[in-house]
Amino acid sequence: MLLFWERGYEAASMADLSAAMGLNPPSIYAAFGNKQALFERCAAHYAQSVAAYAPRALDEEATAAQALHRYVLEAIEAFSAKERPKGCLLVSGATNCGKGSLGAQDLLAGYRLASEAMIADRIRQGVEEGDMPASTEPDLLAKYVAVLIQGLAAQARDGATAGDLHSVAELALGGALTHPVNNC
Template sequence: MARQREFDREAALETALLAFWRHGYEATSIAELTAAMGIRPPSLYAAFGDKRRLFEEAVRRYQRTYGAFTTRALTEEPTGRAAIERVLRETAAEYASREHPAGCLIITAAVNCGPESAEVEALLRGFREEAKAAIKARIDDDVAAGRLPAATDTAGLATFYAATIQGMSTQSRDGARYEDLLAVATLAMSAWPAPAVVTTT
């Protein structure tokens, strides 16, 4: 029996990631994946299991690489406001970059998927909810530190910023430039609540 052709698994995974990012999960066929990766279907199945599991690996690679700027911003900045402003500004730069497909893989890859892709939609929805929860946690930090009023609707504010990021992804796919997305980021920060009022007696 002839040996299967050996290949660079990480390079193949990167190629698959870019294909899914560019075309979406359902629109990217096994034939297109294997052609882009330079392998035959049996090699793909042997290395990754199936298309869905390949996609899951690609998404996790995306989180570790292209999408890691969000986690860095949310963990490195000293205040919630600074963290979220950095997320928005870096989102503008990353989503408009011409070094890779526009927008966010996790936001766009399962748009208009059919019922057979429900697991993929659920996977990506889970990642988006985790990101929104991380944003809320940083807003909660500012409330706890007295930088925001105790009555701040932190869940609503987190949803607003998550929706802003999703909209920036869509706009970038439609051709919005970095300057356009940066303007969105700047306007979004104008919705940040006024600081808590400190009273003295």
């Protein structure tokens, strides 16, 4: 997982994966089938471990605004952790891939879309419960938060500090959560 996260799907060669896993390529193929299947398992593990903050934040906070704020702040911590590659595997793990890697690209796009849908559902819940204005457009606000998350991941990968990312997040969330996007 760390090798795919650090180098990306295409740049992580079978020789690199073999060395990182301590297995010879035939053993990797026997265990996983192919590189794509191994990548799918790594992405699933990432989603269930490193990115597990996302559903927790959205489920555990009392209001949608609190949930989104926590989601973004915990994402920054995950993207900036010193002991792991910077950024987000689900954002950068299959960028700049050729046609032979469409499966990896589609897989990660699916994770990102599912995350956006999860955010929109939490915003809808906030509207229904009255802690978000009735005029809020959940899908558009969810897209805004998803774009923010993906941008923060790219910035972390490029070396932005957690402090810098927190400042950007506070600026971005301040207006979005106090004046949610609507059709005005």
